Amino acid sequence: METVADVNWDQYDAALFDLDGVVTPTAEVHMRAWSAMFNDYLEGKPGQKPYTDEDYYAYVDGKPRYDGVRTFLHARGIDLPEGTPDDPADADTVMGLGNRKNDYFSKVLADEGVEAYPGSVRLLDALKARGLPMAIVSSSRNAPAVLETAGVADYFDFVMHGGIAAERHLAGKPAPDTFLAAAEEVGATAERSVVFEDAISGVEAGAAGHFGLVVGVDRGAGEKALTDGGADVVVQDLAELVPEDSR
Structure with a gap:
């Protein structure tokens, strides 16, 4: 496993x-939204335990919204119709529940706002100064709104x-x-790109794509789980x- 001191930014053409959980702490907003939605849905259903943070990390974290719904329901032995993306938020379908969760998220974001992690902004500033192209790769459709709310959209x-x-x-x-598509958009190959992820599914994606460096950011998943998933470095x-010459 590579150490932080070994990272040579000259080897990479894109970041x-x-x-969520890497640039902004919106993972916490997502976690609260998922918990409220699933626990409201599960209430009164015989034999069902409440949804927990452990369920989030095991079944939902990092996945596209509808995939997260589908994976969690499967784990609980619940079979719902798939539905369509246009399903109303009160529909008991996979996509209806996903849309219901998005309503919870949008309300929390509007009420509370969000600020980027200070340490993440320090790295963004340093990489921007080096002229390194940067992209966001998020499963969330809310990513543009979150970036604007946090005031960091111009970095990417x-x-x-x-x-x-x-x-x-x-x-x-x-x-x-x-x-892979994001790397291509900014003119880089996978081999010369760095992936930053806090989710196990995300570091698995970085490893599967054979990216030059996969950085796991431990916001709760655990260093071992991130490393086992494919992270080369965990911070x-x-x-x-932040490079030494930028400190």
């Missing part, structure tokens, strides 16, 4: 960042979010497709990766 040359992925029929994480904060 590809997951958003391209934003691959869930809506674009759906339009292009790209498989979500842990498949590497969205990262607690992206400030640990």
Whole structure:
């Protein structure tokens, strides 16, 4: 496993960042939204335990919204119709529940706002100063709104979010497709790109795409789980990766 001190930024042509939990603490907003939605849905259903943070990390974290719903329901032995993306939020379908979760998320984001992690901004500043192209690769369709709310949209040359992925029929994480497409958009190869991820499914995507460096950001998944998933380096904060000549 590579150490932080070994990272040579001259070896890379692009930096590809997951958003929630890497650049902004919106993973916490997502976690609260998922918990409220699933626990409201599960209430009163015989034999069903409440949804927990462990369920989030095991079944939902890093996945496209509908995939997260589908995976969690499967784990609980619940079979719902798939529905369509146009299903209303009160529909008991996979996509209806996904849309219901998005309503919870949008309300929390509007009420509370969001600020980028200070350490992440330090790294963004350092890489921008080096002229390194940067992209966001997020499963969330809300990524553009979150970037604007946090005031960090101008750092990124391209934003691959869930809506674009759906339009292009790209498989979500842990498949590497969205990262590969983002690297191509900023003119880089996988071998000369760095992936930053806090989700196990995300580091798995980076490893599957044979990216030059996969950085796991431990916001709760655990260093071992991230390393086992494919992270080459695990940090607690992206400030640990700021180049020496930028400190």
